[in-house]
Amino acid sequence: MxxxxxxxxxxxxxxxxxxxxxxxxxxxxxxxxxxxxxxxxxxxxxxxxxxxxxxxxxxxxxxxxxxVPPFDPDEARRLYTLLAELEALALRWTSPLELAGLPDAVDAVADEMVAALERGADLSEVDDRWHALLLSRCPNPHLLRLIEQTKPLLKRYEWCYFGGVPRAGESIGEHRRIAAALREGDLSAASAMLVRNWVSTVAFLRKDNGDQCASE
The missing domain is CATH 1.10.10.10 (Winged helix-like DNA-binding domain superfamily/Winged helix DNA-binding domain)
Structure with missing residues (x-):
């Protein structure tokens, strides 16, 4: 039984x-x-x-x-901004020694994103793994738990974002630049790029799609 x-x-x-x-x-x-x-x-x-x-x-x-709360484009924008700051904080709280071992690993996941994009597959699962790996050395479990609890709220809105191939390619490029900054030991630049990676997605929330979400 x-x-x-x-x-x-x-x-x-x-x-x-x-x-x-x-x-x-x-x-x-x-x-x-x-x-x-x-x-x-x-x-x-x-x-x-x-x-x-x-x-x-x-x-x-x-x-x-x-x-189940109705879709709210303003909430989506707030959530993307919040998650951007939380992930950047987790990155800044990770020791430089721990970060030194990450660039090659996150670049390998970015390679998987490129392959998924080329075959027209959904990038969300690979992108989730990229972000999880980037933050995996953060020593603050409370912050990581907060990030984990916030992401499902944001994922409700992912289908509303129609960046398509151009946005996916741009996002992969941002991932590459974050890895490059970490490789150079520039944590400040990597954190700023991580925030930009999340926040720039909001620009792809088209008003008509936001209205469609809100009306569901």
Whole structure:
């Protein structure tokens, strides 16, 4: 007999459903149906929903239960800016000795991004690995946890960004320049480029697509 999902398993599964749209933006979470689908009782499910509301991925409204927040282009811009600063801080808090071993490794992941772009594949998973590797030597687990909790909020908006091939190529170039700055020991330049890498993505939030997200 399969064991019931643990709280963290439930949080991960519900997060996935929000990100892939099975729990649609602006929709109320039907706890009865969701509990049945996940084969859990209402109590652990509600605990998981409360946890996700605390992280901002859901909202709790009196008399309506839990809702998936509607898309908000202004929130997307704030999240990209916030994550840019958090990642730059994590990079600055990493010792130069630890950073010295990263450039070749992150460049290898950038090579994977180029290959994925050439075959028309989705770059998001490779890009996630690039950023995770860049921050992997940061000694502050609290900061890394905050980054990890913020990223799902931002990922809800990724499909709204239509930079396409030009933006992907530009982003890979930014990744290369960050690695080059680290190779030269210029942490200040690498941090500034990392912020630019995140914030410049906001320019690709086209108004019509932002409105479409907001109306979903």
């Amino acid at each position: 399969a064991r019931p999902p643990l709280r963290n398993d439930l949080i991960e599964e519900i997060t996935t459903r929000v990100l892939d749209g099975r729990l649609a933006a602006g929709a109320r979470v039907n706890e009865v149906h969701l509990a049945r689908e996940l084969s859990v009782s209402r109590t652990p499910l509600r605990e998981a929903l409360i946890g996700l509301a605390g992280r901002g991925l859901l909202t709790a409204e009196p008399g309506r239960g839990f809702l």
